[in-house]
Amino acid sequence: MNIKLSNILRNFSYTLVANFLSMIISIVLILIVPKFISAIDYGYWQLYIFYSSYTAYMSFGLTDGIYLRYGGKEYSNLNKPVFVSQFWLLVLFNILVYFIIIISYINNAVDYNKIIVVLLACISGILVVPRSLLNFTLQATNRIKEYSLIILIERLSYFILVILFLTFGLDNFEHLIISDIAGKSLSILYAFYVSKELVIGKMPKIYITLNEIKTNISVGSKLLIANLASLLIIGIVRFFIERNWGVETFGKISLTLSISNMLMIFINAVSIVLFPTLRRTSRESLAKIYKTMSTILMVILFGLLILYYPAEIILSNWLPHYTESLIYLGLLFPMCIFESKTSMLINTYLKTLRKENMMLIFNLITVCLSFLVTIITIYILNDLNLTILSIVALLAFRSIISELYVSKILNINLIRNNLFDIFLTMAFISITWFFNFPLGFILYLICYTIYLLIKSKEIANIIRGFKIFSKGNI
Incomplete structure (x- = not known):
């Protein structure tokens, strides 16, 4: 090694x-x-x-x-x-x-x-x-x-x-x-x-410190605003939920968001290690690494969505007072798909390529869209279901437009992959909303199996990619 x-x-x-x-x-x-x-x-x-x-x-x-x-x-x-x-x-x-x-x-x-x-x-x-x-x-x-x-x-x-x-x-x-x-x-x-x-x-001396601060803020402000905008995508929705439906409803929805976001802790661990490593990696190898890691990540994450049904059954019995809010778990669970890809891969690559300005632009566009959608779903339609569903839609939108930009820089075509990701996400949300266990579990398992068959060639390339990586050809 x-x-x-x-x-x-x-x-x-x-x-x-x-x-x-x-x-x-x-x-x-x-x-x-x-x-x-x-x-x-x-x-x-x-x-x-x-x-x-x-x-x-x-x-x-x-x-x-x-x-x-x-x-x-x-x-x-x-x-x-x-x-x-x-x-x-x-x-x-x-x-x-x-x-x-x-x-x-x-x-x-x-x-x-x-x-x-x-x-x-x-x-x-x-x-x-x-x-x-x-x-x-x-x-x-x-x-x-x-x-x-x-x-x-x-x-x-x-x-x-x-x-x-x-x-x-x-x-x-x-x-x-x-x-x-x-x-x-x-x-x-x-x-x-x-x-x-x-x-x-x-x-x-103070002027040396001030010059360093000025330089760091000049470089980092775009990334900070981009990260803040990223937080506001969901934050705006949560803020208006609390304003419109109160602290108690806010807490119940936050519980569901916390459950859906648990995987992000692990994903952040990977991105922390990945950034300094990619900064030391040749530009030519970045595309190969991206495609390999994207395939691994999405196959694992879509597989983990299977855990929704046992999680929903266990939590409903353990927290009966929150059963009302747990019905939204099926709507929010897929948010980890798009948040994970954005956090671990897309944003890490944008920072590695020093494209923080584009990260900022994509996040600001999505924040504006978040504000508009939230006003419509809360103050015009007064529909909590649509408000919560909009969270996944917004994160998916931000992930897709950001990845299309990264793929253009790396000269790789990921449109087909994005279409499969959207289809499987929509299938999961529809199945969990309309079908209970065990039928819903079986239907999603069938969809996931079809997804694996379609992606079989890419999955096979993972082994090749890892061999290249382990030999130090990056």
Whole structure:
């Protein structure tokens, strides 16, 4: 086995373990928390997770720029003093920004519980944004082991505290949020330890730091806005669901989204390792790798959709109070197909090819479409079913137009593959909506078998592609 493949597999093993444990923790929390807390408390907890997912974007592209500029570099060769000054300026900036947000919200809010949610989400942001500078630097310089441990410490601490609180009957949403913040705090301490040269040390002259910040923001702002727009595609729909149908319905739909998104934890593990590796890969080999990985990914993901029926049966019996929302699981389950492809393959390739501007354009187009569709389905039609179905449609639209662009750059034809993906997704949604187990299970299994037969030649090429990869011909 060549050294390059050995390093990739070793790094992947670190992220695999960390993200696999994170996925197990997420599954357990998804199953346990709604069982022991009220639907309204679960709604506020999900609202905190929703808000805190946006606080991480208060770096204004600084950390994203570091990730792009230093991707593939060696950690030992970094100009550490420049990172130290950027880190502490980012800390001070975020304290100021979130203080203003908290004061502004308190002066205008009427829901006391939402005030608590916003306050704690801002505290989370103060912790997460500076840590992202360290995380991105570790990822970019291929220190995947340390990055994985940071994530693992956060998730394990969070999980243990949630279980302890629930065990002692502390079952309100505030304690769940405190558990999350405590986990983030402990992970930051470890991040400080493994990258202390980026936190403590002599700082350069201010003009050097400002020039570096300007460059990083200039490079990273497009990626940050692209990622933020990506989050808004679903975020806009979720925001208006909460506004129109309330916190409790928001929580129930969020539970279904969380179940559908569990596979993304594993997919993100792959993309973390893939980016610095592709940055070191020749342009000629990128097309071969893309086609091979796309085939592997889609065959696996469509196969995993079979898990819907046992999951729906188990969850309906375990969480009877959420049976009403679990009927939407069949509509949302396929979202992992398009989100996974976009996150792991398409966006990773766009970043590798330094086409962040196109990623931004595709995401902004889809955000505008999301806003338009949401207004129609919620405020004109007032139809929750169509609103939820629109999430999958929007993610599919963004994935397809982005992949068509990547395929044009790589000079490969993927239109046929996209048509098969759309057909099988529509078949799955239709079958799960109209047919229960076991007939629905059998019908989808037949469709998936036909899909495998059609893709048999591409599946056969996977073995050839892996042989090329293992010999180091990339």
